[in-house]
Amino acid sequence: MNASAQQQQKQAVAADALKYIESGMILGVGTGSTVNCLIELLPKVNLKGAVASSKVTEDKLKALGIEVMDLNFTGELDLYIDGADEVNEHLQLVKGGGGALTREKIVAAASKQFICMVDESKWVQQLGVGFPLPIEVLPQARSYVARELVQLGGEPVYREGFVTDYGNLILDVYGLDIGLDIEKVAAFEAKLNNIVGVVCNGLFTAQRADILLMATADGVKKLTAK
Numbered sequence: 425m426n427a428s429a430q431q432q433q434k435q436a437v438a439a440d441a442l443k444y445i446e447s448g449m450i451l452g453v454g455t456g457s458t459v460n461c462l463i464e465l466l467p468k469v470n471l472k473g474a475v476a477s478s479k480v481t482e483d484k485l486k487a488l489g490i491e492v493m494d495l496n497f498t499g500e501l502d503l504y505i506d507g508a509d510e511v512n513e514h515l516q517l518v519k520g521g522g523g524a525l526t527r528e529k530i531v532a533a534a535s536k537q538f539i540c541m542v543d544e545s546k547w548v549q550q551l552g553v554g555f556p557l558p559i560e561v562l563p564q565a566r567s568y569v570a571r572e573l574v575q576l577g578g579e580p581v582y583r584e585g586f587v588t589d590y591g592n593l594i595l596d597v598y599g600l601d602i603g604l605d606i607e608k609v610a611a612f613e614a615k616l617n618n619i620v621g622v623v624c625n626g627l628f629t630a631q632r633a634d635i636l637l638m639a640t641a642d643g644v645k646k647l648t649a650k
């Protein structure tokens with residue numbers, strides 16, 4: 425798929441996602457180029473406010489006059505909408521291409537429903553094969569965590585010059601055998617979280633999508649988590 429077809433799919437899926445947003449909602453808003461297509465459409469719905477999953481998203485929402493709220497004062501959100509780097513048939517995800525994985529996982533966890541919007545290039549059989557798995561790491565633990573990831577069969581690459589909203593670093597890990605089975609993927613996420621110095625990893629299993637909206641050449645398809 426060329427870049428312009430992909431951009432059209434991002435716009436189509438964002439337009440489709442808009443119909444799940446109700447007037448008066450406080451919406452959890454993700455991060456990335458697909459979400460940016462949705463943000464442009466948000467002035468059409470009468471939101472009470474939004475919780476942003478990154479500083480970049482926060483700035484875009486504010487520029488449109490949408491009130492950005494602190495998750496500590498909103499209570500549980502009805503809906504979180506975000507994109508993903510990869511999605512499997514169980515609607516488990518790899519996220520964090522934009523480096524916002526920790527804040528994204530927090531807002532997803534604090535929401536009743538997570539709708540994920542993707543173009544069809546994001547659909548994969550096995551997570552972590554085509555796209556490296558982002559891992560947010562405390563700065564002092566970078567080399568230690570990298571060595572532990574090598575022990576797990578991965579090839580960690582330091583995302584140079586990038587600092588997360590929480591002041592941490594990202595390791596993009598290639599070559600991990602995350603597995604296909606729904607429980608194996610969940611166990612892998614937990615295993616990575618157990619490495620001292622890891623803040624969060626880009627596997628979303630407990631926080632997988634409830635609904636996937638996937639743009640294809642034949643229109644937007646809706647899949648629900650089983």
Ligand SMILES: O=C(CO)[C@H](O)[C@H](O)COP(=O)(O)O
Binds near residue numbers: 457458518522523
């Ligand atoms: O996880 C993310 C940011 O941390 C994004 O959701 C992910 O990278 C997808 O981005 P895009 O919509 O630009 O392809």
